[in-house]
Amino acid sequence: MGSFTMDEAFVQAPEHRPKATVVKASGVPVIDLSPLLAGDGVDALAAEVGAACREWGFLVVVGHGVPAETVARASEAQRAFFALPAERKAAVRRVEASPLGYYEAEHTKNVRDWKEVFDFAPHELPPDAVADGELVLVNRWPDEPPGFREAMEEYGRAMEQLAFKLLELIARSLNLRPDRFHGFFKDQTTFVRLNHYPPCPNPDLALGVGRHKDSGALTILYQDDVGGLDVLRRSDSDWVRVNPVPNSFVVNLGDITQVWSNDRYESPEHRASVNSEKERFSVGYFFNPATDTMVEPLEELVSEESPARYNAYNVGDFYNTRKHSNFKKLDVENLQIAHFRKSLV
Numbered sequence: 419m420g421s422f423t424m425d426e427a428f429v430q431a432p433e434h435r436p437k438a439t440v441v442k443a444s445g446v447p448v449i450d451l452s453p454l455l456a457g458d459g460v461d462a463l464a465a466e467v468g469a470a471c472r473e474w475g476f477l478v479v480v481g482h483g484v485p486a487e488t489v490a491r492a493s494e495a496q497r498a499f500f501a502l503p504a505e506r507k508a509a510v511r512r513v514e515a516s517p518l519g520y521y522e523a524e525h526t527k528n529v530r531d532w533k534e535v536f537d538f539a540p541h542e543l544p545p546d547a548v549a550d551g552e553l554v555l556v557n558r559w560p561d562e563p564p565g566f567r568e569a570m571e572e573y574g575r576a577m578e579q580l581a582f583k584l585l586e587l588i589a590r591s592l593n594l595r596p597d598r599f600h601g602f603f604k605d606q607t608t609f610v611r612l613n614h615y616p617p618c619p620n621p622d623l624a625l626g627v628g629r630h631k632d633s634g635a636l637t638i639l640y641q642d643d644v645g646g647l648d649v650l651r652r653s654d655s656d657w658v659r660v661n662p663v664p665n666s667f668v669v670n671l672g673d674i675t676q677v678w679s680n681d682r683y684e685s686p687e688h689r690a691s692v693n694s695e696k697e698r699f700s701v702g703y704f705f706n707p708a709t710d711t712m713v714e715p716l717e718e719l720v721s722e723e724s725p726a727r728y729n730a731y732n733v734g735d736f737y738n739t740r741k742h743s744n745f746k747k748l749d750v751e752n753l754q755i756a757h758f759r760k761s762l763v
């Protein structure tokens with residue numbers, strides 16, 4: 419991305435620009451998952467997770483059981499890939515018909531992000547099984563660096579195990595059967611995004627990722643020690659930094675969990691800030707259900723006193739509408755779950 423100049427396309431509207439000082443002591447709870455692995459104290463752990471989901475929609479997990487070597491191998495491969503010359507990365511550049519691979523021109527709410535990414539799906543959908551116009555999840559693996567694909571596949575498998583454990587804790591925290599969500603992920607549309615945020619000459623004007631909510635069920639983020647992830651704190655609508663914690667992952671809820679929980683939990687707004695000195699790397703694992711899933715509030719969480727707040731929507735249709743608007747860069751906000759909210763009187 420060395421050819422970048424601070425083009426107007428990157429400039430955020432004044433109200434969305436990062437302030438010079440971000441609140442550092444974020445208060446996002448750090449939760450040790452080892453009781454779950456030991457099979458002891460799971461109820462207390464679920465209560466902790468529930469409190470974090472209600473207050474922040476964000477938590478930082480340690481004691482998660484993901485081997486440090488798996489993370490180290492993926493990080494090394496990620497750095498080596500982004501260090502390649504632009505034309506070699508462009509060999510696996512995303513195309514409209516198949517949106518996985520390398521991309522350096524991502525936009526969030528029509529403002530360009532100061533980053534380059536590489537996306538892959540741990541579970542590919544075979545191209546011939548996908549009808550015209552549907553979500554295509556076909557990987558474009560680069561030939562270099564050596565071992566890239568293997569490192570990423572290993573990382574994807576480790577994240578899936580962690581994602582199911584987190585879902586179990588979230589289900590328990592809502593007084594649901596521990597495996598209540600598992601069935602939605604049989605033909606999952608999960609994808610992994612490697613992010614590289616180069617140093618930016620104007621970190622006061624641009625963002626690595628503009629403010630947004632994740633549209634899937636759950637996101638597990640690995641971030642290096644540079645820092646830049648900000649969450650909008652509910653209590654005062656201030657942006658606060660989610661400080662890097664060694665050997666941890668940052669977990670945030672997505673829109674689908676908000677709908678499933680019938681608004682007991684909310685999908686938090688967040689963004690990635692950049693800085694002028696250091697490049698930053700992160701890896702997002704976006705745990706998403708099958709395309710044929712109809713997303714709606716779970717029946718156990720709907721009652722006369724707490725009626726369903728959303729109309730059902732189809733995951734595949736949702737992504738296709740979004741993808742279309744991202745490519746066309748329509749001058750309107752793209753599809754949001756708020757569009758499925760029922761008007762309750």
Ligand SMILES: O=C(O)CCC(=O)C(=O)O
Nearest residue numbers: 613627646647690700702
């Ligand atoms: O890199 C980060 O800190 C956040 C990235 C993010 O929010 C996203 O890719 O959805």
Ligand SMILES: [Fe+2]
Nearest residue numbers: 630631632688
């Ligand atoms: Fe995000």
